[in-house]
Amino acid sequence: MCKHSNSEAIASWKLSSLVCRLSTISTRLRGQVDICYQLIETKMHNKLLNLFRENHTDNQEVLEMFFALKDDLPLKDCSSQAKLGMSELKNKVVILLITRAELLPIEVLLLLAQQMFDRAKLDGSYEIVWVPIASSDTWTCAEEESFDFLSNSLPWFSIRQPWLLSSIVVKFIKLKWNFNEEPLMVILDKQGMVTNSNxxxxxxxWGPRAYPFSISRENELWEGQTWNLQLLLDGIDPKVAKWVEEDQNLCIYGSDDLDWIREFIAKMREIVSSGLQFKMVYVGKKNPSENIRRVIGEEKMTGSLTLTKINFFWLRLESMRRSKLRLGHTDDKDPILKQLSGLLDTDESEKGWVIMGRGCSTDIVKLQGREVIERLELFPVWGEKVTIWGLVGAIRTAIEPALLAEPCHHSNVVPFVEGLKDTLFCEKCKRPMEKFVVYKCNGTE
Known part of the structure; x- marks a missing residue:
């Protein structure tokens, strides 16, 4: 009996000792595996970094390593559901649209689809590939369902199985490209080099006009841009775009104050009845309230945009400001950014506001609050000057200080650009300036 008891104790001790040894070995192995994973991750991360820095004959090596889904057909055409290989992106600029699994807020998605829809002249030059990223390390059922629904409805390409995307690539996207829930559009040129991180x-x-979507192209577009109504309204509505193209007098106005809107419209109708022709565009406010919905529905709003296009208007303005700030511009040195910030700040106030001008002309005027009504009430004073100075010039005579009695010799050299207006107004005395043409020789011999 005693021998049997001792043998059981010895066996139990040996088993316990074996468990302890196996546990120690397991812990060490897990540590070694973790170290291996870290080394692999570091190696892969560095390889991705080097890959995007190296010169390539095309984008195939970059894309194949970036997606690395062990699938010959890792992409899908969302509109046709066709399975696609990486060769479909060869010799094209690739736009990686990186978002959460829920994609984008509906109004942003609609604006993006509208702006990028007209690509006839650039067909085959670029492709958008949606790369959805889960909110955690693993995809939830809700995220997979959201992806399945959206990827069957979009007008561009997508990864077919984004949950198989390497965790190393996801980490690279977050660390290198600073993805933190906000959407990104990373641009790869035809050789696979990153030319714009967002x-x-x-x-x-600008939609397809921004092709090839590089940082240099973004700077180029801003360098050729002036503060005018075309910039504010471009791509929002075909009817409004036609008014801009026809160089018609335009009046953009915004507010959710029903009393102010009614008074403003009444004054404008009085002016129109006198024979002065212009078009009006109501853009509401940045975050349309129920009051604005009611205003559009109940009032006979002259030139009112739909709620969707009102959202488009404000989204574009915010994009303009972000673009300028990201490129390093500041309000005090950039007149367009200053005007954008001023308009967005005005929207946050309770005052109604108006911007008047025409087409591509840089001669525009902004009024707000009671000042709008007061200046319109002076129409009998400035209305007769419209034929001489134009709408904005005539209105400005009712806004600016009285003209100086003595002569003003201020001069302003303006480079010729297409659509340059015939009449400029002096920055100091506000009177029309006399025009002279200056020729400069660029010869070196």
Missing amino acids: AFDMTLI
């Missing part, structure tokens, strides 16, 4: 705003502003 072109999202420039696509909302």
Whole structure:
């Protein structure tokens, strides 16, 4: 009996000792595996970094390693559901649309689709590939369902199985490209080089005109841009775009104050009845309230945009400001950014506001609050000057200080650009300036 008891104790001790040894070995192995994973991750991360820095004959090596889904057909055409290989992206600029699994807020998605829809002249030059990223390390059922629904409805390409995307690539996207829930559009040129780490705003502003969507192209577009109504209204509505193209007098106005709107419209109708022709565009406010919905529905709003296009208007303005700030511009040195910030700040106030001008002209005027009504009431004073100075010039005579009695010799050299207006007004005395043509020789011999 005693021998049997001792043998059981010895066996139990040996088993316990074996468990302890196996546990120690397991812990060490797990540690070694973790170290291996870290080394693999570091190696892969560095390889990705080097890959995007190296010169390539095309984008295939970059894309194949980036997606690395062990699938010959890792992409899908969302509109046709066709399975696609990486060769479909060869010799094209690739736009990686990186978002959460829920994609984008509906109004942003609609604006992006509208802005990027007209690509006839650039057909085959670029492709958008949606790369959804889960909110955690693993995809939830809700995220997979959201992806399945959206990827069957979009007008561009998508990864077919984004949950198989390497965790190393996801980490690279978050660390290197600073993805933190906000949408990104990373641009790869035809050789697979990153030319813009976020072109999202420039696509909302200019659409396909921003091709090839590089940082240099973004700077180029801003360098040739002036503060005018075409910039504010471009791509929002075909009817309004036609008014801009026809160089018609335009009046953009915004507010959710029903009393102010009614008074403003009444004054404008009085002016129109006198024979002065112009078009009006109501853009509401940045975050349309129920009051604005009621205003559009109940009032006979002259030139009112739909709620969707009102959202488009404000989204583009915000994209313009973000684009400018990302490029390093400041309000005190950039007149367009200053005007954008001023308009967005005005929207946050309770005052109604108006911007008047025409087409591509840089001669525009902004009024707000009671000042709008007061200046319109002076129409009998400035209305007769419209034929001489134009709408904005005539209105300005009712806004600016009285003209100086003595002569003003201020001069302003303006480079010739297409659509340059015939009449400029002096920055100091506000009177029309006399025009002279200056020829400069660029010869070196």
